[in-house]
Amino acid sequence: MIYLVWYLTIGLVVLAGATLQYFREKRKQSDALEDVLDILDPSRKKPVNRTLNKFLVPLLSGLWIVIAWPIVLLLEVKKEFFRKEESTFIEIPEFRVTSDDLLERFSVSQIEERERVNDPLGAVPDISFGFLHEAWKSFIKDLTSEDELWSFMVREDRPHGKEKRTAGYVLVRGKETGKYFVAFSKVSVKII
Structure with missing residues (x-):
């Protein structure tokens, strides 16, 4: 007891x-x-x-x-x-488009034709980039005659065997990449 x-x-x-x-x-x-x-x-x-x-x-x-x-x-x-001093957050580097990520040069009209949304149900406006059209117009409003628009694809390794692919268009002045417009972003399982 x-x-x-x-x-x-x-x-x-x-x-x-x-x-x-x-x-x-x-x-x-x-x-x-x-x-x-x-x-x-x-x-x-x-x-x-x-x-x-x-x-x-x-x-x-x-x-x-x-x-x-x-x-x-x-x-x-x-x-x-016995607690770990590591942060619970995974540090993800700042997104940047470099010259190695550039794919092909396009004109504004080529991009707008290429990114035209064709929705048979009519849920998305039949214009370039659909609902993102205003953001696209804002992106291209300050272009000068010396500026070039290039498509890009950035692949980033993510934790747990995943990969993030981001594609879009970037402004190139001289040899420097500037602001960018993301048209596609997807995280998927990395295929080895």
């Missing part, structure tokens, strides 16, 4: 530590997450759900911690001392 008392006492101590840890981490978080969750799920505002989230879930969690404290303690120790 004494072992059970000690086991439960240690469980209560672990519960107190876990509660302090919870409030320490909660203090760092903003209330914006709660607001977003309330907007996404309006049923969270119902008194029954508030009671579940505010009282019943913490009560059951506390009971579980008191009973299964060795597991909780191991998880907390692992989380605190």
